[in-house]
């Protein structure tokens with residue numbers, strides 16, 4: 001696995017793969033732009049990196065903070081909220097995806113009490129309003145009663161990337177969760193893909209944008225050691241959409257699809273997700289089980 005990652009990283013360095021949007025060569029050393037906190041603020045914010053920072057900022061930056069363990073201003077891996085109280089990192093590691101969920105809706109969304117019921121989810125629904133980049137920047141810097149003040153660990157360039165990602169998603173310039181799934185109390189993992197995806201178009205899109213790394217059938221890079229990409233998308237597309245739009249933190253995978261609008265991004269991404277619901281074309285890893293007929297998550301896309 002490590003060898004494979006190194007190979008991919010090296011291949012990206014030499015421009016053999018479509019990695020232009022993914023500056024990070026792997027978990028270590030940190031990506032060049034993350035390691036440059038004094039990056040001039042005149043540079044346009046990178047909203048794809050903002051999405052990866054939302055996902056797992058510790059992998060996209062050169063911070064010394066290990067949540068709950070070491071580093072940071074107090075040396076114990078803690079962050080403070082806007083009123084100066086320690087925000088306990090237990091269970092969420094200050095990952096925004098844990099605090100607000102993969103659907104960005106906080107307690108109203110998939111991590112809320114009606115669905116996956118995560119103890120650490122915060123009350124703010126990021127998609128309930130539209131905010132300017134400046135408003136979001138100020139909020140992320142300072143935190144609030146629940147949210148830690150992120151300025152302690154993220155420089156302004158990173159916070160601007162994060163603000164751009166959230167603001168563009170609020171405005172629909174980037175797709176949001178509703179374009180991919182609806183919440184369901186009955187379905188495993190509490191989501192069902194929306195109708196209207198074009199799996200026939202998703203297959204060549206997958207071949208163009210994903211197969212160079214994940215393989216033609218999605219089995220080249222094991223995910224969580226046991227899942228092919230197909231098996232991952234058939235069981236965790238509520239997370240998978242986010243990876244396609246933004247990339248995977250601290251890996252060679254950036255935003256690998258190209259689009260001009262949020263609508264177009266949603267169409268391409270839903271097509272790829274729908275295509276990956278085909279168990280024949282994108283099988284599980286050898287010896288691993290797969291979803292059974294009738295599984296609600298892929299719905300009518302399941303093949």
Ligand code: HEC
Pocket residue numbers: 005008012017018019206209210211212213214221222223224229232239240243244248251252253254256257272
């Ligand atoms: C440049 C190579 C590359 C390309 C192109 C690429 N990926 Fe990835 N992808 C990776 C690597 C490496 C990982 C991280 C694997 C790990 O560390 O678990 C990854 C992770 C993922 C994950 C996250 C799995 C998890 O651990 O949560 C998903 C989902 C994914 N890729 C889907 C896609 C899709 C869909 C495409 C095409 C739109 C794509 N990838 C294109 C290399 C790539």
